[in-house]
Every structure is written in structure tokens, then in C-alpha cells.
Amino acid sequence: MRFLIIIPAHNEETNLSFTLDSLLQQSQKDFKVVVVNDGSTDKTSEVIRRYTASDARFETITLQKSEHQPGSKVVHAFKSGLQTQAIDNFDIICKFDADIILPENYLQAVENAFINNPEYGLVGGLLYVEKEGNWVYEGNSNKHHVRGPMKAYRKECFLQMGGLRETLGWDNIDAILLKNKGWKEIVLPQLHVKLMKIKGADYTIKPADYYGRYFYFLGLNRLMAYIASSKEAMKSKSLSFFFDIISSYEHCKSRKLELKITKEEQKVINDQRWKMLKKKWLKI
Template sequence: MKFLIIIPAHNEENNLPFTLDSLQRQNFKDFKIVVVNDGSTDRTSEVIKRYTENDGRFETINLQKSAHQPGSKVVAAFKKGLSTQNLDEFDVICKFDSDIILEENYLQTVANAFIENPDYGLVGGLLYVEKNEEWVYEGNSNKHHVRGPMKAYKKECFLQIGGLRETLGWDNIDAILLQNSGWKEVVLPELHVKLIKVKGADYTIKPADYYGRYFYFLGLNRFLTYVAAVKEAMKVKSPSFLFQIISSYEKCKSQNLELKITKDEKKVINQQRWNQFKKKWFKT
């Protein structure tokens, strides 16, 4: 198996060396890395140069500065890197973040999982963050969902779902679509991925506005959005948080903002969420 690893990077001079070093230390060697320097204004380009000059498996492309928005920016950068490569040469396509540290056996373990399980379409480990000088499970998502910082797709699966979408919620849209196409999303809990930077730290969008926009661009209908909004509001014990989420969602809907999914894909996503709702509340 050969891996194509695309790493979008924006002002990551302090974090990127840890990511690239951990990839160089992999006991699995058959990979190619494209670091997409996404309008960095720090020394990210100098960091990348140290690797591209000394390791033929590393390449880079440079993009102009763009607005830093959740979802769309990082996927746009990923797709720019992807477009420079001949996908016929690869078996696995990875979207990795520029602030993670992988165990030395990470790629080999993922490769073995794909080889031994032909129906695996998306594989990854679990995210860990540093707290009180210890690495602990991040816990922001269920342990059966491969998080955005370390996505590894079997190429056939990646192509079948139409790649990644430049939108908020892309890292849930992919999972829903691939499962609907008969592929499996699998988390390997023995693989610990260290996340250096807390996600969302660079975003200026407010949490309630984020959730409202996320539910809209995910394609959820009103009922499912309101149910999800109640769930998020209950977590923070704030009725106002609920109404702020709904307001954000309705604002997007009134503006008829463009979705990056088709009508059929929207139906699939809503059906999947509805099935989850029924399973939880009606035990069906």
C-alpha cells in the first residue's frame, strides 16, 4: 500500500515540526507528503523547506492568504494539494492536521487494517490532549468517529463519496456518505494521536453561531436541528444558547446559503440522523 498524505498548514511553525518528525519516524515508509502552506505569515515555509530539501517523499505548494473559517478553508487547502497528485499511484488518501503527533506504528497499523478488512473505508485513532502534563483522551466525540485531524481513506471509498466538501461539517458528512455506500468507518483505539493545539482556537465564530451554521451546512431539517440544539443547550445548561443556535440556523436558511451536498445526499444525512434519534429515544 502507498499513502498520499495531505497536510494543510497555516502559521504552524511551532507545531508542524512535531507532525513531520513523527511521520519521518514511521516504521511504514511507503508514503508521500504534500504540505500545503496556506497563506502563512510566520516561518512555516522555512520549516517545510527543511523537509523537502532532505527527504524526497516531502513536497509543498504555497497558497495565498484566505479567510480563516471552520471547515471550508482547510478542505480547500487539502483539495489544492490533492489536485497536484496522480491518485492512480496511491491506495490510501490521508488528510492530516499540522499539529498532531503520530505513534511510530500509526501508518503500518492503518495499512494492516485496510488490507485485512476490504470493507474499511475510513480509519483513524483516538485524539489525546495534554492536561496537567499528561496526555488524556480528548472526549469531544464518540469513540467510533474518526476525527478531522487524522482521516485516512481507502482511495476507492474516497472517490466513491466524491471526496471532501468545502463546508462546515465536512468531517461528519464524509462518514455518513461512506457508510451509506457500504463502507465502514473504524476507530482503532490502540492508536493514540496527540493533538498539540486545541481545535477551534483560531476561529472567531461564537459557539452558538457555530452550531447553527454547522447544522445548516450539514443539511439537517428543522426538526433534527432543533433536537440537536436542545442537546447542546442542555450540555451548557443555557436556554439562551438554544435560541442562539436556532437563530443562527434560521438566518442561514433565510439567506438560502449554498450547500455543498446534493439533494440525495441531504436525504441520506437526514435519514441517518433520524434513525439515530429513533434508536435513542424509541429503542427501535
């Protein structure tokens, strides 16, 4: 199977070489990498040039500087890189971040999983971060969800679900939509991916505003959004946090901000959220 790997990169001169070196060291060699230089103002372009000049599997495109928005910006960069390639020439479509280190068997293990399990649509490993000199499980998500920095999609699955959406919450929307199409999302826990930068470190958006916007762009109806907000407020043990999230959600709703999912997809997302709620909290 042949891999197409798209890597959005914004001011990643410190980390990018580690990511690209880890790709060079892969036991599976049949891949094409497109690094999307997304408005970098540091020496990211020089780092990219070292690889494109010496290995034909590496290509790059440069985008103009754009406003940093959680979710939409990175998917826009990904799509820009994707448009430079003929998808029919590939079997697996990957969206990787520019600040991860992959184990040498990462691509091979992903390929084996797809070959041996035709129902697998999305495969990835687990994220680890460095703490006090040790690499430990990041723990920001459950171990059955493939995180945004290391997504690998079977091409047929990717196309059936309509690709990635330029919106906050894209890396949860994809999992819901592919499942609705009959595909499975699988985490291979033996694949430890090192994350060199904490996600969200570049975001200036306040947590409550983030959650409110996230629930809105995820397409949650008012009931599901309020339930989700209450769960986040309970974690923070703050009633005011609940009202701040709701205020952000209602602000988006009153402005009728554009959603990147259809009415049918919104229904799928809300139905699945309700099923999860009944299973986990109501034991139905």
C-alpha cells in the same frame, strides 16, 4: 499499500516539525507528503523547506492568504494539495493536521486494517491532549468516530463518496456518506495521536452561531436542526442558547447559503440522523 498524505498548514512553525518528524519515524515508509502552506505569515515555509530539501517524499505548495472559516478553509487547502498528485498512484488518501504527533506504527496499523478488512473505508486512531504533564483522551467525540486531524481513507471509498466537502461539518458528512456507500468507519483505539493545539482555538465565531451554521451546512432539515439544537441547549442548561442556535440556523436558511451536498445526500444525512435518534433516544 502506498499513502498520499495531505497536510494543510497555516502558521504552524511551532508544531509542524513534530508532525513531519513523526512521519519520518514511521515503520511504514511508502508514502508521499504534500504540505499545503495556506497563507502562513510566520516561518512555516522555512520549516517545510528543511524536509522538502532532504527527502523526495515531501513536497509543498503555497496558497494565498484567505479568510479563516471553520471547515471550508482546511478542505480547500487539502483539495489544492490533492490536485498536485495522480491519485491512481496511491492506495490510501490521508488528511492530517499540522499539529499532531503520530505513533511510529500509525501508518502500518492503518495499512494492516485496510488489507485485512476490505469493507473498511475510513480508519484512524484516538486524539490525546496534554493536561498537567499527562496525555489524556481528548473526549470531544465518541470513540467510534475518526476525527478530522487524522483521517485515512481507502482510495476507492474516497472516490465513491465524492471526496471531502468544503463546508462546516465536512468531517461528519464524510462518515455519513461513506456509510451510505457500504463502507465502514473504524477507530483503532490502540493508536494514540497527540494533538498539540486545541481544535477551534483560532475560531472567533460564537458557539451558538457555530452550531446554527453547522446544522445548516450539514444539511439538516428544520425538524432535525431543532432537535439537535435542543440537545446542545440541554448540555448547556440554557434555553436562550437554544434560541440563539435556531436564530443562526434560520438566518443561514433565509439567505439560502450554498450547500456543498446534493439533495440526495441531504436526505441520506437526515435519514441517518433520524435512525440514530430513534435508536438512542426513542429506543426503537
